[in-house]
Amino acid sequence: MDKVKKRITDAYLSFCLADEIFALHVSQVRKILELVDITEVPRTPDYMRGVINLRGHVLPVLDLNIKFGLPPFQSTKTSCILVIETELDNEAIMLGILVDSVQSVLKIKEEQILPPPSIGKKFKTDFISGMTRVEEKFYMILDMNLILKSNDVFSIKDIKKVRESVENENNNS
Amino acid sequence: MDLPSEFKTKFVNEALDNITEIEQILLELELTPDNNNHIESIFRGLHTLKGGGSMFGFNKLSEFTHHIETVYDLVRSGEIVLSQRIISLTFNAVDIFKKLLVTDEDILQTVSEQCNEIVASFREIVDLKKEERKLQQKENSVHDSSEDNLKEATATYYIHFYPGKNILKNGTNLLYLIDDLLELGEGFVIPGLGEVPDFNEINPKQSYIYWDIFLATNKEVSEISDVFIFVESESTLEIHKVSNTNLFTSEQFVKTLNEIASRNNPINLPSVKKLVHKSQSVNKTEFKSKTKGNKGNKKYEIDSFNNHNSNNSVRVSTEKIDVLTSLVSELVIVQEQLNLISAANQVPGLQSATDSLQKLTSQLRDGILNMSLIPINSLVVRFQRLVRDLSSKLGKKVKLQIEGGDTEIDKSMIDNLSDPLLHIIRNCIDHGIESPQVRNAKGKPETGHIQLKAFYSGANVIIKIEDDGQGIDLYKVKEKAIERNLIDANSDLSDQEIMNLIFTSGFSTSENITQVSGRGVGMDVVRQNINAVKGTVKIDSEKNVGTTITITLPLVLSIIDGLLIRVFDSQYIIPLSVVEHIFFKESLSLDQSIQEIVEFKGTKIPFLNLRKELNVDAPPPEIMQMIVINHHGDFFALAVDKVIGKIQSVLKPLGKLYDENKYFSAATIMGDGSIALLLDTNALVYAFDSKILVN
Numbered sequence: 026m027d028k029v030k031k032r033i034t035d036a037y038l039s040f041c042l043a044d045e046i047f048a049l050h051v052s053q054v055r056k057i058l059e060l061v062d063i064t065e066v067p068r069t070p071d072y073m074r075g076v077i078n079l080r081g082h083v084l085p086v087l088d089l090n091i092k093f094g095l096p097p098f099q100s101t102k103t104s105c106i107l108v109i110e111t112e113l114d115n116e117a118i119m120l121g122i123l124v125d126s127v128q129s130v131l132k133i134k135e136e137q138i139l140p141p142p143s144i145g146k147k148f149k150t151d152f153i154s155g156m157t158r159v160e161e162k163f164y165m166i167l168d169m170n171l172i173l174k175s176n177d178v179f180s181i182k183d184i185k186k187v188r189e190s191v192e193n194e195n196n197n198s
Numbered sequence: 199m200d201l202p203s204e205f206k207t208k209f210v211n212e213a214l215d216n217i218t219e220i221e222q223i224l225l226e227l228e229l230t231p232d233n234n235n236h237i238e239s240i241f242r243g244l245h246t247l248k249g250g251g252s253m254f255g256f257n258k259l260s261e262f263t264h265h266i267e268t269v270y271d272l273v274r275s276g277e278i279v280l281s282q283r284i285i286s287l288t289f290n291a292v293d294i295f296k297k298l299l300v301t302d303e304d305i306l307q308t309v310s311e312q313c314n315e316i317v318a319s320f321r322e323i324v325d326l327k328k329e330e331r332k333l334q335q336k337e338n339s340v341h342d343s344s345e346d347n348l349k350e351a352t353a354t355y356y357i358h359f360y361p362g363k364n365i366l367k368n369g370t371n372l373l374y375l376i377d378d379l380l381e382l383g384e385g386f387v388i389p390g391l392g393e394v395p396d397f398n399e400i401n402p403k404q405s406y407i408y409w410d411i412f413l414a415t416n417k418e419v420s421e422i423s424d425v426f427i428f429v430e431s432e433s434t435l436e437i438h439k440v441s442n443t444n445l446f447t448s449e450q451f452v453k454t455l456n457e458i459a460s461r462n463n464p465i466n467l468p469s470v471k472k473l474v475h476k477s478q479s480v481n482k483t484e485f486k487s488k489t490k491g492n493k494g495n496k497k498y499e500i501d502s503f504n505n506h507n508s509n510n511s512v513r514v515s516t517e518k519i520d521v522l523t524s525l526v527s528e529l530v531i532v533q534e535q536l537n538l539i540s541a542a543n544q545v546p547g548l549q550s551a552t553d554s555l556q557k558l559t560s561q562l563r564d565g566i567l568n569m570s571l572i573p574i575n576s577l578v579v580r581f582q583r584l585v586r587d588l589s590s591k592l593g594k595k596v597k598l599q600i601e602g603g604d605t606e607i608d609k610s611m612i613d614n615l616s617d618p619l620l621h622i623i624r625n626c627i628d629h630g631i632e633s634p635q636v637r638n639a640k641g642k643p644e645t646g647h648i649q650l651k652a653f654y655s656g657a658n659v660i661i662k663i664e665d666d667g668q669g670i671d672l673y674k675v676k677e678k679a680i681e682r683n684l685i686d687a688n689s690d691l692s693d694q695e696i697m698n699l700i701f702t703s704g705f706s707t708s709e710n711i712t713q714v715s716g717r718g719v720g721m722d723v724v725r726q727n728i729n730a731v732k733g734t735v736k737i738d739s740e741k742n743v744g745t746t747i748t749i750t751l752p753l754v755l756s757i758i759d760g761l762l763i764r765v766f767d768s769q770y771i772i773p774l775s776v777v778e779h780i781f782f783k784e785s786l787s788l789d790q791s792i793q794e795i796v797e798f799k800g801t802k803i804p805f806l807n808l809r810k811e812l813n814v815d816a817p818p819p820e821i822m823q824m825i826v827i828n829h830h831g832d833f834f835a836l837a838v839d840k841v842i843g844k845i846q847s848v849l850k851p852l853g854k855l856y857d858e859n860k861y862f863s864a865a866t867i868m869g870d871g872s873i874a875l876l877l878d879t880n881a882l883v884y885a886f887d888s889k890i891l892v893n
Contacts, residue, residue, distance in 0.1 A: 064873040065768065066852070067812040069859055076852065076865055078873050081528065083850040083865045118854050173855070 035135065039128040039164055040107060043095050043181050045188065048131065048157070048164040049109060055119060056108035057127055060100050071097070077106070077121065084108065086121040092172060093181040098123045111169040122169075131164070133157050138166065139191075153184075156191055163192055209254040210299050211513070216243050217295050222579045224288055225586065231280045240288075241270045242424070247295065249428045253369055258306055258313070259298040265317045266291050269324055271381075278327035284320075289583075291316050352383065352416045354441040356470045360390075360408035362432035367403065370429055376409065378425045383415025384446045388459045408434075410465040412455060414444040438467065440474045516609065519570050523757075526559075526566045527848040530757055533559045534846065534869030560846065563757050572612050574652045574661070575603035580616065581623055581650070588627045595645040596631050598623070605652035607659050611751060614731045615661075618724040622663050622747050623648060625720060630667030630745055640742060642666065654753075655830050658880075661749040670739035672696050697737050701725045732863070734880075750830070752863075752880065758849060760866070762842040762874065763825070766814040769874040770838075771847050771866055772825060776879050778833060779826040780841055785818040788837055796835055798826055804886060805835035808877075811861070811885060827879050834886065836877075849876060860884070 037048040056079075063075040063086050072091035076083050086106060090098045098104070103126035110119050138155040152175070154168040165188065220243040227236040244267040251260035266288065272278045294316065297309045357379070361372055376387055390408040394400070413422065419437055426435050445451045454473055458465065533556060540552040578600050589596040607615075631637075631646030638644060651662040672693055679685045679699045691699075700721045728735050733751040753775075760771035783796065788807060795802045803826070809818055824835045847866035852859065852875075863878040 062872065064865075064875070066856065066859065066862060066875060067768075067814075068861055069856065073855065076873055076875075078867050078871050081531065081850075081867060083852055083867070083873065085853055085855045113854050116854060120853075120855060 035132055037131045037133050037164070037166070038107075039131055040124045041126045041128060042122075042124050043090055043093055045181070045184060046128065046162065046164055047167050048133070049107075049167055049169070051130065053109050053111060053169065054107060055110055058106040058108060058121070060104050060106060060123075074098070074123065079108065079119075079121075082119075084119060084121050086123060088123050089172070090123070092178060093184070094178045095181055101125060103127075109169060111173065113170070113173050120173075131159050133159060133164075153187075156188075163188055206254055208513075209250050209256075213247055213250060213256075213259075213299055214296070216247055217292055218579050219243055220247075220295075221289075221292050221583060224285060224292065225579070225582050227280070228282075228285050228586070231282075231285070234274075237270065237274050237280065241267065241274055244270060245424065246427070251298075252371075253428055255369070256298060258310065259295065262291070262294065262298060262313045262317070265320060269320050272324060272327070278324060281323070284323060287316055287319055287323075289587075352414055352444040353439055354412060354414045354443065354445040354474075355419070355422060356436075356438045356440045356467075356474075357411040357413060357422065358408070358434070358436040358465075358467075359411065359426065360434040361405050361429060362434075363404045363406070365405050365429055365432055368428075368432075372405065372407075372429075375425055375429065376411070379411060379413060379422065382417050382421065382425070383413055384444065385411055385413040385415075386446070386452070386455045386459075387411050388455070388465060390465070412440075412445070414446045436467075438470070440470060445474065514569075516570070519566070522566050523570070526563050527757060529559055530563060530846050530848050531867055531869065536869075538869045563846070567757060568606075570609050571606035572609050573604045573606050574612070575600070577612065577616055577619065578603055578650075580620065584620060584623055585627065585648070588624065589631075592627065593633060594627060594631050595634055596627050597645050597647050599647060599649045601649065602652040605654065605659060607751065607753070611731050614727055615749075615751075618727045618735075618749070619650075619661070619663070621720050621724050623650075626663065626665040626667065626745070630665040630669075632668050636668075655750075658830065659751045659753055660830070661751070662746060663749075664744060664746045666744040669741040669743055669745055670697065670700070670737070671741060672739075675699055697739065700737060701735070758847055760845050760847040760876070761825070762845045763808075763823075763838040764840045764842055765808045765812055765838055766816055768812075769842065769868070769872070770808075771845065771874050771876045772827070772836070772879065773876070774844060776827050776829065777825055778828040781824050781826075783822050783824050783837065785820055785822045785837075788822060796824060798824075798833060798835065801833075803833045803835055805837055806882060806885060807837040809837070809839075811882070827882075829879060829883050832883075834883070836882070847874070847876070 034051060036051045038051050038054050039046055039048045041047075058077075058079070061077055063077055065075040066073065072088050074086045074088040076085055078084075088098045090096065105124060105127060106121040107124050107127070108119060108121050110117060112118070137159075138157045141153045141155060152168050152172045153165045154171075155166045157164050157166065165184070220240055223236050223239050223243070227233060227240070230236070244263050248260050248263040248267055251257070251263060269278070269284065273280050273284070278284075290312075294309055294312055297305065298313075300306065359375075361370075365372065379385065380387070388410045390410060391406075393408065394406040400406070415422070419439065422437055423430070423435070426433065451473070458473075536552055537556065540548050581598055581600075585596050585598045626648050627646075631648070632640070632642075634644040637646065647666050649662075649664045651660075651664070653660055676685070676691070676696050676699075679696075679702075680687045684699060684702050685691065701724075702722060725735050728749055728751070731751060733749055736748045736750075737745065738748070739745040759774040761774050761777050763770050763772060779798065781798075788796075788805070791805075794805055794807075796805050797803075805824065807818075807822075809816075819839055822837045822839065823841050824837055825841065826833055826835050845866075845868075849864040849866055852862060852865055856862070860881040861878060862875040863881070864876045865873050866876060868874055
């Protein structure tokens with residue numbers, strides 16, 4: 026009984042974005058949509074790609090590539106929109122993020138999740154709530170809440186470096 | 199006994215309405231204290247409140263109301279005269295009613311003391327009046343004509359009251375009802391025990407007894423049936439007028455009644471007839487079976503009975519309306535889809551059927567949207583009350599006039615408006631209107647006027663609050679602002695800018711902090727509240743002439759008629775209600791216009807090129823269409839690529855992420871599933887303002 030209460034599920038959905046692999050807890054993921062036409066909203070920040078019609082509701086779609094300091098998202102055969110639920114100023118909101126591809130559902134136990142790496146103050150890594158290794162692969166768990174709140178651009182290069190350093194550390198140990 | 203909370207909520211809602219009504223009538227009554235209709239209405243309202251209160255477990259409320267009802271009963275019967283003091287006390291009582299509608303024991307405890315105070319004051323008045331009356335009666339005893347008159351109006355009724363078996367379940371104390379009844383006049387009650395089963399079979403939760411009551415009263419039949427108002431649906435109730443005189447004056451009658459009661463004989467209408475006939479040898483009985491009740495299905499033949507609630511309305515929960523609204527929204531979207539299909543396929547008959555359906559859909563849409571609109575009048579009672587209380591407290595004479603109270607706005611907005619408006623009116627009375635002496639010295643009429651005007655203007659509702667008080671002293675405002683470090687001492691501000699300082703938090707011009715206002719948390723909160731519903735506030739003031747506060751609110755409708763336009767490859771919607779005119783213009787001539795001004799009907803108006811505003815770089819088409827927008831009487835034009843046509847659009851919020859976006863207030867989903875954004879013309883005006891400033 027206690028176990029059921031403690032964690033309803035430890036499943037995470039992994040996806041590929043900007044050549045890195047990220048994961049989100051499945052409770053945050055509402056839907057996976059095919060790429061559709063996005064209506065641009067003029068005079069908004071670039072990373073706010075626009076809005077789409079989700080069954081009669083207006084859903085904002087974000088381009089995290091821009092937030093990561095990369096050129097805008099390019100659609101491919103595998104790209105899709107991940108509809109996720111998160112919080113902004115204590116209010117639940119739904120939004121879509123553009124991803125290159127959705128990979129798989131992973132079982133990750135809570136104790137397997139390592140705290141976000143803090144290699145000095147050199148890199149901004151606070152949009153990652155944790156890292157984990159499943160079958161020799163590294164996944165970064167995104168903290169959407171922080172991404173939305175912050176106006177900063179997070180550099181994907183930093184992310185890469187952080188991931189590599191953690192990888193090395195783990196491989197050595 | 200605990201009733202489901204939903205019933206309680208329902209009762210509380212109804213009671214609040216009832217209290218508001220009492221309050222409103224009190225306000226009117228204050229002006230015309232001898233209006234008997236008003237006194238009657240108050241009495242009825244109190245009675246309903248009392249009955250409902252006890253039924254739903256608000257015993258304190260019921261008890262308290264009972265005391266006040268007693269007073270009004272005396273007023274009604276002319277035994278005491280309605281004085282200013284009684285009205286004031288009743289106002290206090292009304293405030294307590296509202297507090298008593300909670301179930302929190304602690305709160306009830308604190309209110310309880312206030313209750314007792316008021317009851318005591320009422321009692322004082324009543325005792326005093328009664329004594330006066332006794333004296334008067336002694337004086338009048340020589341001329342007994344007045345008493346005769348009273349007697350003449352007295353009639354005798356036979357009432358058969360058989361409560362339903364389950365009547366005790368709703369908490370009714372039947373004996374109180376009988377007591378209430380006997381308060382109406384002289385009576386004789388014969389309990390009917392014939393239906394009571396053997397002791398072993400008695401279910402203590404059920405009622406078996408019925409009553410036959412003879413009542414001599416000068417009250418109307420409707421008042422007798424009012425006593426039973428909360429039980430009549432479950433009971434058999436018959437009220438018959440058996441005589442136009444007071445039968446209790448006949449010894450024979452009383453004697454027979456006693457006999458019947460002691461013998462426990464069943465009583466029915468024919469036997470009553472006989473009895474009455476015997477006791478009435480002189481008077482011809484005008485025998486009319488006035489009311490006839492059936493169990494659970496009461497039919498009144500008296501015309502006047504049901505008339506006191508001429509306002510026919512149904513209370514519907516907002517959720518139900520929301521569900522309907524969203525259904526209609528979907529219907530509108532499907533309708534647009536159908537319009538597209540019908541236009542693309544030339545099927546015989548399809549076009550006309552689509553057109554008819556379109557008409558029905560629009561009517562349905564307007565009907566539903568109308569349901570959640572509430573007239574501003576619904577707030578007015580509170581304002582009147584505030585003016586009354588505050589002006590007497592401050593020793594000022596103030597009159598509040600309402601114009602356009604039937605202007606309707608969305609319910610959610612009404613809730614948000616109430617506090618700001620109250621605050622503004624409070625300010626008008628406290629800071630604006632001068633004392634009668636000062637007004638006299640200034641040559642103004644003693645009574646200050648506050649006028650609240652509400653009206654529609656394009657896609658907005660405008661509420662103006664004007665007073666004829668001392669106005670706002672700009673010099674004082676500036677001084678205060680410097681003193682409070684809100685502005686720099688050397689800053690050069692325009693009048694309007696100084697005026698706007700009033701909206702900064704921590705600002706108050708009142709020299710002394712009064713209990714009424716002047717804590718400096720006022721106007722900034724007003725502005726916040728109004729901004730929260732996307733409205734704006736403006737102050738205009740002239741010294742010694744008065745102050746005008748203008749609140750502009752958008753009509754938040756979830757479905758509007760829109761004008762669909764295209765700019766480059768995107769479609770946008772402009773509310774049709776603000777569109778004044780559409781004309782063509784060559785784009786070359788627009789580019790050449792230096793001050794961004796076009797001519798419209800002989801005048802020059804400014805224009806915005808939407809391509810520029812929306813950051814589109816592509817070369818514009820040769821011919822642009824100009825849409826003239828009416829913004830509260832000011833005109834400006836928008837240059838767009840093409841006007842596509844009229845569309846019914848269901849507005850969907852863009853969501854929290856787009857809160858900072860100013861140009862688009864909502865989006866709509868088109869018949870083909872694509873999205874068009876709604877251009878907020880109010881925001882576009884600000885684009886002008888900033889531009890003009892830059893230039």
